[in-house]
Amino acid sequence: MSGSQTQIDQFLDREYAAGFVTTVEMEAFPKGLNEDIVRMISAKKNEPDFLLQWRLEAFRNWQQMVHPQWAQVVYPPIDFQDIYYYAAPKSKKDAPKSLAEVDPELLKTYEKLGVPLHERAALAGVAVDAVFDSVSVATTFKDKLAAHGIIFCSFSDAVRDHPELVRQYLGTVVSQGDNFYAALNSAVFSDGSFVYIPKGVKCPMELSTYFRINAQNTGQFERTLIIADEGAQVSYLEGCTAPKRDENQLHAAVVELVALEGAHIKYSTVQNWYPGDKDGKGGIYNFVTKRGECRGARSRISWTQVETGSAITWKYPSVILKGDDSVGEFYSVALTNNYQQADTGTKMIHLGKNTRSTILSKGISAGRGQNAYRGLVKVLKGAKGARNYTQCDSLLIGERCGAHTFPYIEVKNPTARVEHEASTSRIGEDQLFYCQQRGISAEDAVSMIVNGFCKEVFKELPMEFAVEAQKLLGVSLEGSVG
Amino acid sequence: MNPALDRYLATGAALAARLPGSGLPWVRDWRERARRRLGELGLPTHRHEAWKYTSLAALEKQNFEPLASPGTVNDVAAWQLPGGAHRLVLVDGHFVPGLSDLGRLPPRSVVKSFADALAQVPYLLENVLGEGEEPDALAALNAALATDGVFIDLGDGVVVEQPIHVLYLSTAAGSMSTSRSLMLVGAGASATVVEEHLGLTAEAYFVNVRSEVRLAREARFEHLRLQREGTKAQHLGALRVRQAAGSQLISQAVAMGALVSRQDIATHFAEPDCQARLNGLYVLGGRQHADHYTTIEHASPRGTSRELYHGILDGHSRGVFTGRVLVAPHAVGTDAAQANHNLLLSREAEVDTRPQLEIYADDVKCSHGATVGQIDENMLFYLRSRGVGLDLARNLLLHGFAREVLEKIGVASVRERLEQLLIERLPEHENLEGIL
Numbered sequence: 001m002s003g004s005q006t007q008i009d010q011f012l013d014r015e016y017a018a019g020f021v022t023t024v025e026m027e028a029f030p031k032g033l034n035e036d037i038v039r040m041i042s043a044k045k046n047e048p049d050f051l052l053q054w055r056l057e058a059f060r061n062w063q064q065m066v067h068p069q070w071a072q073v074v075y076p077p078i079d080f081q082d083i084y085y086y087a088a089p090k091s092k093k094d095a096p097k098s099l100a101e102v103d104p105e106l107l108k109t110y111e112k113l114g115v116p117l118h119e120r121a122a123l124a125g126v127a128v129d130a131v132f133d134s135v136s137v138a139t140t141f142k143d144k145l146a147a148h149g150i151i152f153c154s155f156s157d158a159v160r161d162h163p164e165l166v167r168q169y170l171g172t173v174v175s176q177g178d179n180f181y182a183a184l185n186s187a188v189f190s191d192g193s194f195v196y197i198p199k200g201v202k203c204p205m206e207l208s209t210y211f212r213i214n215a216q217n218t219g220q221f222e223r224t225l226i227i228a229d230e231g232a233q234v235s236y237l238e239g240c241t242a243p244k245r246d247e248n249q250l251h252a253a254v255v256e257l258v259a260l261e262g263a264h265i266k267y268s269t270v271q272n273w274y275p276g277d278k279d280g281k282g283g284i285y286n287f288v289t290k291r292g293e294c295r296g297a298r299s300r301i302s303w304t305q306v307e308t309g310s311a312i313t314w315k316y317p318s319v320i321l322k323g324d325d326s327v328g329e330f331y332s333v334a335l336t337n338n339y340q341q342a343d344t345g346t347k348m349i350h351l352g353k354n355t356r357s358t359i360l361s362k363g364i365s366a367g368r369g370q371n372a373y374r375g376l377v378k379v380l381k382g383a384k385g386a387r388n389y390t391q392c393d394s395l396l397i398g399e400r401c402g403a404h405t406f407p408y409i410e411v412k413n414p415t416a417r418v419e420h421e422a423s424t425s426r427i428g429e430d431q432l433f434y435c436q437q438r439g440i441s442a443e444d445a446v447s448m449i450v451n452g453f454c455k456e457v458f459k460e461l462p463m464e465f466a467v468e469a470q471k472l473l474g475v476s477l478e479g480s481v482g
Numbered sequence: 483m484n485p486a487l488d489r490y491l492a493t494g495a496a497l498a499a500r501l502p503g504s505g506l507p508w509v510r511d512w513r514e515r516a517r518r519r520l521g522e523l524g525l526p527t528h529r530h531e532a533w534k535y536t537s538l539a540a541l542e543k544q545n546f547e548p549l550a551s552p553g554t555v556n557d558v559a560a561w562q563l564p565g566g567a568h569r570l571v572l573v574d575g576h577f578v579p580g581l582s583d584l585g586r587l588p589p590r591s592v593v594k595s596f597a598d599a600l601a602q603v604p605y606l607l608e609n610v611l612g613e614g615e616e617p618d619a620l621a622a623l624n625a626a627l628a629t630d631g632v633f634i635d636l637g638d639g640v641v642v643e644q645p646i647h648v649l650y651l652s653t654a655a656g657s658m659s660t661s662r663s664l665m666l667v668g669a670g671a672s673a674t675v676v677e678e679h680l681g682l683t684a685e686a687y688f689v690n691v692r693s694e695v696r697l698a699r700e701a702r703f704e705h706l707r708l709q710r711e712g713t714k715a716q717h718l719g720a721l722r723v724r725q726a727a728g729s730q731l732i733s734q735a736v737a738m739g740a741l742v743s744r745q746d747i748a749t750h751f752a753e754p755d756c757q758a759r760l761n762g763l764y765v766l767g768g769r770q771h772a773d774h775y776t777t778i779e780h781a782s783p784r785g786t787s788r789e790l791y792h793g794i795l796d797g798h799s800r801g802v803f804t805g806r807v808l809v810a811p812h813a814v815g816t817d818a819a820q821a822n823h824n825l826l827l828s829r830e831a832e833v834d835t836r837p838q839l840e841i842y843a844d845d846v847k848c849s850h851g852a853t854v855g856q857i858d859e860n861m862l863f864y865l866r867s868r869g870v871g872l873d874l875a876r877n878l879l880l881h882g883f884a885r886e887v888l889e890k891i892g893v894a895s896v897r898e899r900l901e902q903l904l905i906e907r908l909p910e911h912e913n914l915e916g917i918l
Contacts, residue, residue, distance in 0.1 A: 381829070396844035397844065399843060399845070402840070403839070403841045404839060405840075406838050407836065408834070409852055410832070411832065411854040414829055416855070417854070418852075418853065418854040419852075420835075420853070422850050424847075424848040424849070425847055
């Protein structure tokens with residue numbers, strides 16, 4: 001297969017398509033982290049005192065914590081004093097009232113990324129709360145959403161306009177001391193998105209945020225909080241891409257979801273941050289805490305993720321199934337190529353009666369990529385009739401990659417039924433042969449087989465993302481058969 | 483410093499001059515290195531990932547002491563394997579020749595106590611025992627304190643037809659019995675070793691037993707660990723195997739006794755074409771806790787491994803299972819399958835299971851599955867619709883579930899004994915005996 005080897009090399013050498021740097025003037029605080037920086041961030045954003053105190057408590061927690069070592073990933077130690085903890089585009093000083101006032105450099109950046117900000121946004125039916133580095137610069141469709149009583153804004157705006165909601169829900173799913181990176185995020189988070197769907201409202205469009213890391217050496221600390229009140233429904237899309245950069249960039253986001261009685265939250269992610277070059281140089285460190293709580297009966301939270309980017313992914317979108325008859329779902333495709341490392345999975349904590357969860361994880365490793373599924377299914381005493389089904393499959397492409405599975409199952413209720421299945425294999429020679437002898441090239445055959453492997457997850461994605469996801473996999477994988 | 487750890491280290495240092503092999507510099511050195519290593523590592527706690535679900539608190543709370551000589555046991559007839567066996571009996575960590583009966587062994591085979599082996603044929607042990615560091619804190623604890631054990635060395639092609647039955651008896655409350663065994667199986671040789679553990683006291687005692695096994699090319703070795711300790715016992719067991727090309731390992735671990743027990747079972751495929759079958763069954767009730775931690779290291783090409791563990795948990799008991807399968811780079815053609823199934827019979831019982839795969843090669847076929855649940859309602863319904871009472875139907879299904887593992891045991895006498903023991907553990911088992 002030397003012919004396909006050449007093609008592999010071509011594909012693997014392909015430059016990161018979204019790699020470019022925007023030259024917008026940045027306003028940054030000095031490097032490093034101490035209480036003063038936390039106070040400065042809070043002051044800069046005119047935050048109420050409760051939030052400052054909350055941040056300080058988180059910071060003190062963080063100082064007591066040790067850097068976690070348990071994940072199946074390897075990277076040099078991070079110097080947390082060598083990071084800028086706040087960077088905002090200068091133009092924030094007199095915040096733009098409309099798109100016309102937005103820095104044209106920024107708009108061009110979105111253009112290149114294909115963010116549907118203008119009419120395209122309307123056509124796509126997507127409202128965008130774009131996060132450029134740390135501060136939201138433009139929000140669309142606010143009015144239309146406001147007519148339904150839906151709040152969809154930047155986190156800073158929510159703190160200003162709806163402090164009571166923020167205070168009520170912030171940190172109730174992921175507390176300040178939850179883990180090392182969540183504590184760090186709680187202390188220094190710069191901005192993020194806030195969504196509130198009132199009782200009985202079905203959000204009329206899919207909400208979407210595009211993240212973008214831009215300032216060099218700037219850790220990005222998003223905080224997202226989504227609350228679906230009783231009977232509400234919302235589908236949220238998160239997509240990421242970052243400019244090419246040689247130095248590792250730290251990203252430690254926190255996403256909290258709260259679903260009250262009968263509410264339904266669907267959270268979809270396509271993550272395509274810069275993975276580093278083919279020698280493993282550079283790339284984003286993506287250490288994210290995502291957790292949802294099905295607080296009310298019959299609520300439902302569904303995570304779908306396609307992870308193809310980042311040098312290191314450390315991410316476990318979880319669901320706490322507190323309400324009776326609530327449902328948690330996790331659908332994931334994680335792909336690692338070159339020197340990428342992913343340690344990802346989920347936790348399903350069953351507390352309520354007749355709670356149900358489904359986990360479907362597909363890991364694909366190529367090149368020297370390392371891909372680990374790490375999951376916990378925990379059924380507590382009160383979770384009568386709880387049900388879990390887990391399936392995690394790994395596909396290996398090339399002899400130098402790795403695929404790992406670390407499921408934890410803890411059951412304390414005899415009426416629970418928990419099933420876990422996992423398999424690991426490579427693309428079968430016979431499958432490839434079958435395709436090739438029918439005139440399908442090795443490239444196309446691999447792409448077809450991988451897409452088939454991921455089909456069950458892709459069908460959970462909203463239409464816009466499903467297309468993007470298949471394209472992403474194609475770019476990252478075609479030809480890497482060996 | 484941890485006071486319990488200091489205590490065990492001090493005991494080890496005080497005993498050093500009296501432990502077997504203490505006249506040999508390399509044995510003294512081996513024990514000294516073990517004490518140092520134990521001091522460095524400390525006893526495992528919940529913070530160690532491998533010990534997340536099992537606590538050794540009892541070893542810290544109670545001061546278990548090694549006995550200078552074995553307690554009195556008059557007769558072991560009740561535990562003899564029908565059908566014959568080469569029997570070695572260790573009482574409170576000491577080999578008792580009067581209770582043992584080695585019978586007729588084939589030529590070129592050495593089967594004796596660990597202490598005798600160190601006294602008579604130390605050169606056979608030196609290379610294996612002295613090599614490298616002890617792999618973990620409990621292995622180091624075992625090395626530092628081992629008073630005796632078993633030594634088996636089978637020459638190339640030696641076939642031992644009857645099982646070698648090693649009977650470990652504990653007679654005294656508060657005792658600590660530490661045994662180290664070494665089993666070397668020559669090329670093409672074949673043997674079955676049954677290590678059976680019994681408690682003759684209802685009080686708490688502590689057993690720490692470890693077997694190191696080396697399988698040469700094409701060797702075939704079956705190992706059974708029948709853990710039937712007293713209901714207040716603390717039992718730590720370990721089996722570590724290194725396999726050469728084409729060798730076959732069958733490991734069966736059955737846990738029915740002890741308050742807290744832990745089995746560490748690990749095999750390493752050092753050369754191509756190895757096979758391993760790891761089976762296990764834990765049947766627990768009351769406040770019993772049993773932890774099985776298995777590791778299969780596919781370090782060479784074309785290895786095959788199969789693993790099946792079943793658990794039945796009643797009362798307040800807790801079953802823990804970890805199955806690690808590692809596939810090294812270049813271990814192509816690996817075929818590994820693993821399953822752990824658990825039945826919870828009571829509201830207070832608990833299961834924690836972790837089947838894990840770590841794979842660094844691409845041409846492999848690996849799978850694992852784990853389930854936790856109750857007795858299948860449909861099966862119960864089926865039996866009841868045919869006039870079988872509820873209790874009997876439940877017992878039939880439990881019996882069948884356990885048998886899936888027991889029927890894999892090659893030694894008929896052991897299999898039958900375990901089936902009988904299993905039946906006796908089922909609630910209202912009288913109804914079963916008539917029909918089976």
